[in-house]
Amino acid sequence: MDTVTKLAVQRAVVIFSTSSCPMSHTVIRLLIDFGVNPMVHELDKDPRGREMERALAKLLGRTPAVPAVFIGGKLVGSTENILTLHMTGSLIPMLKNAGAIWV
Numbered sequence: 141m142d143t144v145t146k147l148a149v150q151r152a153v154v155i156f157s158t159s160s161c162p163m164s165h166t167v168i169r170l171l172i173d174f175g176v177n178p179m180v181h182e183l184d185k186d187p188r189g190r191e192m193e194r195a196l197a198k199l200l201g202r203t204p205a206v207p208a209v210f211i212g213g214k215l216v217g218s219t220e221n222i223l224t225l226h227m228t229g230s231l232i233p234m235l236k237n238a239g240a241i242w243v
Contacts (some may be wrong), residue, residue: 141195143188149213151239153178156196156208159185163209163219170222174232176240212238 148154153171157164159182173179183189183206196205199215209216211234216222225231235241 141198144192144195144199147179147181147192148210148215150162151179152176152238154210154213155180156192157182157206159202161206167207167209167219170226171235171240174235174241175243178234178240201236211235211240 144156145154153176154162155168155171155178155179157168166176168180181192182191186192193205196208197203199205200208200218202218207218207222209218209222216225216234222231225234232241
């Protein structure tokens, strides 16, 4: 859990993913299209990946634990949460407040 917590605050937007997860790619692409430069941790390529995945599953209360998106150091959630925030017009202000985008 400490590893996830430490990594989650290293940038305005941090995404825990796996290289083969299509939903992770969707979220990453959406955020990049907004001008965000997220830090992406691909758990299947990290030696501590299994440990981090268990910690994220506990935080999210579900599996699979990816994608797990942190904005401004706070867990926002997974794909559904990001898309809901986007559709309600709340995602852009959240990204601005976190310093992830400036426009």
